[in-house]
Every structure is written in C-alpha cells, then in structure tokens.
Amino acid sequence: MMRTRWIPGPERRGEDPVVVALTAFRLHRAVHLPRACRTGWGLSRLWPELDGAVGLWLWADPGARRIGSVSVWRSEAGLRAFVRLPAHVAIMRAYRDRGELVSVTWTSTAQDLWEEARSHGVENSAPRG
Template sequence: MPHTLWSTAWQDGPAGEPPGRGTDVVVSVTEFVTHRPWTTLSVGAAGLRLRRTWPQTPGAVGMWLWADVRPRMDRSGSITVWTTREHLLGFVARPDHRRIVDAYRGRGTLRSATWQTPFAGRAALRESARRLLSGADPWPASGS
C-alpha cells in the first residue's frame, strides 16, 4: 500500500531561499514512530509549537512537518533545510527542542537522515525526502 503523507506548507526560515540554484544546503529528515498511536497527536502538537519559533532560527532555510495518514497514524516528523550543518546542530541543542526529545524519550523510535546537496528548488528537496519516507529510497546513514 503506498504511503500518503500529510504535510504542512513550507515555512521559510530567516535564511530564506539559498542564494541560487546549485548552492549547497543541508537536508535533515526525522521520523518518530510512536509505540502507541494515540501519542502521535501530542508529538505533532509539540512540533507545531516548535514551528512557531522557526522564523527566528539561525541558518534555517525552511521546513515541512509531516504525518503518515495510514489508519494507525503512528509516524510523524520533519523535513528541514539548513545553510550549514552547524546551524542544524545549533537547533538540535536548543532547550525547547531538547525538552520535546526528553518528553518523548522511550515512547517511540526516532531516526533521522542528514545529507548535503546542491539546492535545486523546494520541490526537488521535498520529493527526495518523500521517497525516503515512503520507503522508495533507503535511509542513508546519519551524517552521510
């Protein structure tokens, strides 16, 4: 059965679009699979709260939040685009992000993939992330 993913609209970060096509960006895709499907709603709400501060996040180009719409709806996460890996790491270390990770530790399984790629437009980035999330492409090792 094909995966249908719901996602929020693209939200710009303060970095906006990279200077031009071909400029390297860092893409990060996260997936959180809850142990109990009813936890997914609170995970999504936490992501939406964190999204409110996105426009002030240094180095953020843009993001989408996503959720799997299969009957159990136990998968959700984000697709984020950054100017540098250091900016991504700065976001991961932020206290509000760490609170969410700590709150859901042990309540599901988190995986992520990060890669650097030349910017070829939002549609191309979103498609590569959707292929990963749908299982059409394998998950690369984090940091590759």
Template sequence: MRRQTILRSPWQPGPAADTHHGPALVSFTDFTSDTFRRSWSVAVDGLRLRRTWPETPGAIGMWLWADPLRRRSGSLAVWADETRLKEFVGRPDHIRIVCAYRGRGVLRSADWETARFDAAEAWTHAHELITGGPGT
C-alpha cells in the same frame, strides 16, 4: 498492506530562505510512536516548535509531515550548514521534546548535503524515505 496518508504542512521559510543560494544541509526526521495518542502529541509539539522557525538562525525552511495511520510524524528541515543544525538540535525547546518522547517510539533521521537546495527534489527524497518508494 496499509494505505498511507501522508499529510504535509506548507513550506515554512526561515531567515536564510531569501539570502542562501549555495550548498545546503537537508535534515529528515521520522518518529514512529508506540501509541496513536502519543503520535498526535508529538505532531502538536512539532507545530509549536515550528512557530519559532522564522527566527531560527541559518534555517532555510521546513515542512512537517505526518502519516497518522502508521503513528508516524516528522520534519524535513533545510539548513545553511551543519553548525546551524547543531545549534537548533541543542536548543532547550528541542531538547524538551526529544526527552519527552525518548523510549516511547522509534526515531530515525537522515541528513544529506546538496549543492543547491531544490524543494521538489528534497520532498521527493523525503517521501521515498517515508513510504519506502518513489512518489511526490
């Protein structure tokens, strides 16, 4: 079994981070690239997209993550509601990234609602999705 090295960016708050205290939608993405070179490219594109996060309406916050030895990277994003997530998914810069890597790996995603966002709980759940087991 390969050793897993999960790298995680610092929490990047969005504009709704300080004002949203109710239910939230947590969105997890996981892209496994078909090549090591491409796995780094998609991670860099994610970092570029992250720069706009502080101005993204309805965004509570996000982490980017990578498991370089397994050619995987993704995000854990928290939204005020499903409408805001759908607006983000439809943005031209997001669509460009999705189209650039279509057919060049496997994309998985999972969304779940929470009555009140808890960062530690959300990351624990995401870590379990990444590794296939419990962890922090």
C-alpha cells in the same frame, strides 16, 4: 501521508548547497500521536527566527503512527544549534521512550527538496509494525 506548507526560516536558499535533515518518529502507541503532533507544531513556530534555517516541512502518516520533518539549513552549524535548543532537547527527552526516531542528513543542490527527501525515504524512514 500529509505534510504542511513550506515554513520559511530567516535564510534565503540561494545557489549554494544546503543541509537537509529528514527525521521520522514512529510512536509505539497511537494515543500519543495528537500531543506529539501539537508539540512539533509548537516547535515549528520558532522557525522564522532560527539562525541558519532556510525552511521546514512537517509531515504525518497517522495510520502508521509516524510523524516527522524535513528541515533545510544553510550549514550544519545551524542544524547543530537547533538540536541543542532547550525546547528541542526537552521534546526529545519527553518522547524518547514513546517511539523510535530515525534521522538522515545530507547536503543538496536539488531544486525540489521534498522530492529528494522522498527519495531518501520520507515515506518509509521509520520502522512499521
């Protein structure tokens, strides 16, 4: 598995709990993997300007045709606003028939959020097969 460096958002982490969202998308066909990765990278360019965004990691497991993210938010309202963004909605519509999406969200005070995401199943959160 590969992951990006931390992509910071405009919000600081602080001491308060944060909302963490883990998404995993398993593509039905490997041919769609390069474009799906580029599309995710493109969306990540919005991160520094998103209200409520603390930061983000993108990850990929090419051998399993799996890509995803671990995003960190000050509140659920910021996460919900991102999910409704026209660019995000367009991506979800474009890829909905090309794979299977799994998403898990939780509130956290952990210092090592990547490790916590691993404990929530970042490595096996999308079906294999």
